[in-house]
Amino acid sequence: MTQHNALIVRGGWDGHHPVAATEMFLPFLAAHDYSVQIEESPEIYADAEQMARFDLIVQSVTMSEISGDQVAGLRAAVAAGTGLTGWHGGIADSFRASADYLQLIGGQFATHPGKPPADRVDGAQENNYLDYTVQMTPLGREHPITAGLADFDLCTEQYWVLHDDLIDVLATTTHPAPDWEPWHRPITSPAVWTRLWGAGRLCVSTAGHSPEVLADPNVRTIIERGMLWATRTA
Template sequence: MKSQARRNFIKTSVVAGAGVLLVPDIVSASVSSRSESALAGKKVLYVYGGWEGHEPKQSVDLFVPWLRSQGADVKVSDSLDAYLDEELMDSVDLIVQIWTMGTISGEQEKGLLAAVKKGAGLAGWHGGIGDSFRNNVEYQFMVGGQWVAHPGGVIDYTVHVSDQTDPVTKGLNDFAMHSEQYYMHVDPNVKVLATTKFSGEHSAWIEGSVIPVVWKKYYGDGRVFYSSLGHVMKDFEVPEALEIMQRGILWAAESKYQPREKWLSPVYGG
């Protein structure tokens, strides 16, 4: 099974500069300065597949060149069998997954959960980790939330940067999106970095609801980062959306190397 998993790895070959988006100097500079220590020499597993509407293959062309440009050793797999390779999963520093819906076997899920619990970082966006494997509740416990609706489909909405002190969102202001506004069921113990408010235009009973857009959390010893932005790759032409995702990847990549952050703050108190 290990050999089969290894055969599924795809060493992508892309034209230099492919998938790179231009962002304002003040934004791109912050990514560059952090990336040298966060990704250089790190082993990254990039797993893509599932529902094609979220452009999993196109995401490879956008994010893998960037990961490699920062010095990461990236393996790309279009199969969940990568999670069966114990030697690989023990060695990775970071897993980036974009796999919407679909199914995962018990053994595949076990391999993924074990790697993160032992300290590998996990990062992803939108349905790529926030709407994967709908029958797997332990997986959802790891991610910290699950997509349940996007009222109105692709609409205009605002993302509110609610935490401007965290390195992932520091220096960023509120910004507009034209995409799916994700309504999520969310773990009350995640550290929320950005939110969005629903107007009620498309579902009147949720008018005024504030739902997390960006968060980070732990699962065991592993750092988990999630952003609901990124329905299609064009969404990352919004500089803040791309910046947040890149910074989140950088944060998750240091899971095995930086002290555990202490910010557990339950929403419901008690």
């Protein structure tokens, strides 16, 4: 088996448990012969010599900030063939102020609709936990990341994603239009997507708010297969 070099970059908002979440996948990476380096900030992205070593980047950094040289280094590494993957806010709600980062990822968290106002508790994350379905697209039913997976249900944050059409959508989720919200019809958002960028591959899953969600067999399968698929191919 060929050994690969993986970089885990984690940090940002603690509510997404970046340390506990990323460490859930260390045994999987080890079992597939990845050598793993862990960094607690995106500073390494600016080091071109180090970045050239990695075949895969697993990012879990919600919000936070990234400098111009760091995002340029990340984009260059992906374009040169380094894979990039992640889940939920750790990749789809990272570095909001960087247009270059948002263009690289192809989809950005906008909001997560919540429970009816009468059911909300002040400040509780659970206000945004909804029952929803992740539905496979025709492409998703054939793609190696999601092939063989049926549509599945979750109760967690349901991401409303702003996106472009350079992504390949493997699964979607549809937000209803309840009477307490201002939108007038259901909105379908990508829930799992891939993207080709230069010689590199990206894979994003919007599910993954907490270790409990990441432990869902469907979510975990998508993330683990996404790591393998995104890894440098040449």
